Amino acid sequence: MNHNTPFRRAAVLAASMIALAQLAQGAEASTNMPAWLEHSVFYEIYPQSFRDSNGDGIGDLRGITEQLPYLHDLGITGIWLNPCFESPFRDAGYDISDFYKVAPRYGSNDDLRALFAEARRLGIRVMLDLVAGHTSDQHPWFQASQRHERNKYTDWYIWTDSVWTWTAPGQQVVVGGAERDASYIPNFFHFQPALNYGFAEPDPKAPWEQPVDAPGPRAVREELKNIMRFWFDLGASGFRVDMAGSLVKNDPDGKATAALWHEFRQWMDKEYPDCALVSEWSQPQVAIPSGFHMDFLLPFAKPGYKALFRPEGDAKPIFDRSGQTSIKVFLDEFEPLLAATKGKGFIAIPSGNHDTAPRLGNGRTTREVDVAMAFLLTMPGVPFIYYGDEIGMHSLNGLPSKEGGYGRTGARTPMQWDASTNAGFSTAPSEKLYLPVDPAANRPTVAAQQADPASSLNLAHALIALRKAHPALGASGDYETVFVAKGGWPFVFRRTKDGEEILVALNPTAKSCEAALPRKIKASEMQLLAGEAIAFRHDAGGWRVVLPPASFAVVKVK
Numbered sequence: 001m002n003h004n005t006p007f008r009r010a011a012v013l014a015a016s017m018i019a020l021a022q023l024a025q026g027a028e029a030s031t032n033m034p035a036w037l038e039h040s041v042f043y044e045i046y047p048q049s050f051r052d053s054n055g056d057g058i059g060d061l062r063g064i065t066e067q068l069p070y071l072h073d074l075g076i077t078g079i080w081l082n083p084c085f086e087s088p089f090r091d092a093g094y095d096i097s098d099f100y101k102v103a104p105r106y107g108s109n110d111d112l113r114a115l116f117a118e119a120r121r122l123g124i125r126v127m128l129d130l131v132a133g134h135t136s137d138q139h140p141w142f143q144a145s146q147r148h149e150r151n152k153y154t155d156w157y158i159w160t161d162s163v164w165t166w167t168a169p170g171q172q173v174v175v176g177g178a179e180r181d182a183s184y185i186p187n188f189f190h191f192q193p194a195l196n197y198g199f200a201e202p203d204p205k206a207p208w209e210q211p212v213d214a215p216g217p218r219a220v221r222e223e224l225k226n227i228m229r230f231w232f233d234l235g236a237s238g239f240r241v242d243m244a245g246s247l248v249k250n251d252p253d254g255k256a257t258a259a260l261w262h263e264f265r266q267w268m269d270k271e272y273p274d275c276a277l278v279s280e281w282s283q284p285q286v287a288i289p290s291g292f293h294m295d296f297l298l299p300f301a302k303p304g305y306k307a308l309f310r311p312e313g314d315a316k317p318i319f320d321r322s323g324q325t326s327i328k329v330f331l332d333e334f335e336p337l338l339a340a341t342k343g344k345g346f347i348a349i350p351s352g353n354h355d356t357a358p359r360l361g362n363g364r365t366t367r368e369v370d371v372a373m374a375f376l377l378t379m380p381g382v383p384f385i386y387y388g389d390e391i392g393m394h395s396l397n398g399l400p401s402k403e404g405g406y407g408r409t410g411a412r413t414p415m416q417w418d419a420s421t422n423a424g425f426s427t428a429p430s431e432k433l434y435l436p437v438d439p440a441a442n443r444p445t446v447a448a449q450q451a452d453p454a455s456s457l458n459l460a461h462a463l464i465a466l467r468k469a470h471p472a473l474g475a476s477g478d479y480e481t482v483f484v485a486k487g488g489w490p491f492v493f494r495r496t497k498d499g500e501e502i503l504v505a506l507n508p509t510a511k512s513c514e515a516a517l518p519r520k521i522k523a524s525e526m527q528l529l530a531g532e533a534i535a536f537r538h539d540a541g542g543w544r545v546v547l548p549p550a551s552f553a554v555v556k557v558k
């Protein structure tokens, strides 16, 4: 039989034209970026510790809403709020027992709606935390899933074929305790059972490993979409996605997980094109082509990022007065990632987060914190400031673990607002506080720094304003390393966009440093935008950079 009839040829042509159109639509969709990201500066709020409005010792949503003017004045345009949903709080809320309900200790869904609305009125977008990979073992879905009788939730989690399956290749297994004769795969702590998104390459010898398109995994995907839709419709502008690369199991190159997020992104581009996702993946070269608008650099996956502020063992950080570690350690990692993601999405470089201790402020003088902030707030991509880092707050050592924080606990202490009781965080008796306030007599506070023109807070404010005022400093502005001195410092980089050219020079060390810039740097004038007034000098040999200890300069090339 001849299949190649004119009718068939026309049908094939039509089908391939539809496919091409879909491809084009898809390609267009995946580069669709909400415009507000370009000049956004994010602020991470750990809700437990930001502001307690009702005097019970723990932060809450109304407290955050009350403090929105502070964030607005600082120039913040985006908030990432750690999980604020119902939870037994064995992992600070990353163990959710109801994805659709604000935890009573923080307030109500109406309080969250009010926070979204007030933030939006002030030009601030709020991103929630999407704990996509797991739930609490107290979640009703898991409680149903662990039952002996088959039910709607039986395949929503990953269960082995028998309780006697004590190990699974590459996976932790929790054995015993369930009604059903099976062990489950946790995603993080043992009480955080992994939701079932299936296996990229299910092992034929382990039939309990379901493919990604099995009914259980498909239902979980749909539910995740429902959760996102619910909060988008209430006013959320996006999500920070917890452990975004962990969803599909046995997915070594991340392709199946990437396909899942690609599907979500296409859906968002159609239905919520103004909303954005940032991933906790720390593989921007994978996460961004998969559909994330932004991906974090994080210490668990990126040694170059880790080296910036908190390296392993005895190594000195890059941003350190010793000058022992060159910025090249970071750039060798960063530059290829930037090239791989250019035009597709943004790399997010955080000052720290609720998982990283010590804080940026520990072991650094005010001026040293300022040099680090000058770096973070002039780099390409989207900066994220961890609450309190703008005033150089310190993390506390040796605190007992709180809500599964362990070594992270010290970086989660209350925000320091002013000189009143509990640094203005809460009116509760100090023993009732979620965590103790830094007891240091000279602890930094917002009020003191607002009154001091030379404070870190005022510098952060000025740098954020600069970032918003200059296209070259926006998320998509080009980046180029201009100069890294042999001994490490100064480090000079260029940002450009729409004909504007800005140079940034940094010296985090305790010694002054000086270098001749490459001859190709031609400028009749370097207009100072922030930092050291006399850093860029011109002499017979061309332009030189001269930086005193712990200093920086941002200049516009004219």
Ligand code: NOJ
Pocket (backbone or CB within 6 Å): 091, 094, 131, 188, 242, 243, 280, 354, 355
């Ligand atoms: C990453 C979160 O940042 C961390 O705080 C949490 O413990 C784990 N994911 C598990 O959800």
